[in-house]
Amino acid sequence: MIKQPIDLKQQLSLYLVMGSQNCKHDPVETLEKAIEGGVTLFQFREKGEGSKTGEEKIELGLQLKEVCHQYDVPFIVNDDLGLAIELDTDGLHIGQEDGDMKKIKDTLKSHQLFGVSTHNVEEALEAHRIGVDYIGVGPMFNTTTKDDIEEVRSPVVIKEIREQLPDIPIVGIGGIKHDNASQVIDAGADGVAVISDIAQADVPMKAAERILKDVKY
Numbered sequence: 001m002i003k004q005p006i007d008l009k010q011q012l013s014l015y016l017v018m019g020s021q022n023c024k025h026d027p028v029e030t031l032e033k034a035i036e037g038g039v040t041l042f043q044f045r046e047k048g049e050g051s052k053t054g055e056e057k058i059e060l061g062l063q064l065k066e067v068c069h070q071y072d073v074p075f076i077v078n079d080d081l082g083l084a085i086e087l088d089t090d091g092l093h094i095g096q097e098d099g100d101m102k103k104i105k106d107t108l109k110s111h112q113l114f115g116v117s118t119h120n121v122e123e124a125l126e127a128h129r130i131g132v133d134y135i136g137v138g139p140m141f142n143t144t145t146k147d148d149i150e151e152v153r154s155p156v157v158i159k160e161i162r163e164q165l166p167d168i169p170i171v172g173i174g175g176i177k178h179d180n181a182s183q184v185i186d187a188g189a190d191g192v193a194v195i196s197d198i199a200q201a202d203v204p205m206k207a208a209e210r211i212l213k214d215v216k217y
């Protein structure tokens with residue numbers, strides 16, 4: 001367990017979401033270099049074609065958690081409540097289809113952050129009512145990284161959610177790159193969540209630095 005963030009909004013600034021299937025280079029090295037480039041939060045999303053399962057997934061999760069903790073970056077796991085408990089992660093991120101939000105929240109330990117994906121104002125209001133720590137909103141732009149995405153929303157949906165929920169920590173996701181990240185921040189997000197622009201980069205540290213320049217806090 002690491003110290004919980006002093007300011008979660010600040011920790012959301014540059015949220016790297018990644019599994020081994022997303023990486024051009026070795027995932028442990030990719031994460032380390034990306035953190036050196038400024039990544040502030042990490043989500044282990046080992047999912048889809050080419051991803052690891054079973055013991056291999058657990059082993060990689062442990063290695064990535066260790067890297068995160070060397071740099072005081074919280075380690076969040078995607079989808080997998082069992083893994084979040086087993087690895088005693090710093091948090092869990094789930095989507096609308098990933099289970100009963102309230103029950104999952106009640107199962108997590110008090111130090112564990114709870115993030116939920118939302119696509120519109122109604123889902124965001126419900127997540128807020130349940131008491132999630134932050135919401136992911138997307139897809140902001142076109143992406144080929146995830147097959148089963150909902151329709152592209154654009155940063156306008158963040159503006160709408162922000163008007164209703166002035167204080168909730170928000171991170172945008174989906175097709176975010178260095179040349180469009182500022183649109184997401186300008187709409188009211190506290191940060192951007194990124195997969196391919198960092199994990200597929202030739203030099204992940206430079207890619208992270210480049211996006212971070214557009215993310216003010």
Ligand SMILES: Cc1ncc(COP(=O)(O)OP(=O)(O)O)c(N)n1
Nearest residue numbers: 079093094095096117136137173193
């Ligand atoms: C920060 C963040 N926001 C949204 C998502 C997407 O979650 P979900 O809709 O459950 O899809 P999968 O990632 O599980 O395929 C996310 N992972 N992180």
Ligand SMILES: Cc1ncsc1CCOP(=O)(O)O
Nearest residue numbers: 143145146174175194195196
């Ligand atoms: C996990 C996820 N959820 C909504 S879009 C998306 C994929 C984001 O990947 P990329 O940053 O490569 O577009």
Ligand SMILES: [Mg+2]
Nearest residue numbers: 079094095098
């Ligand atoms: Mg999910």
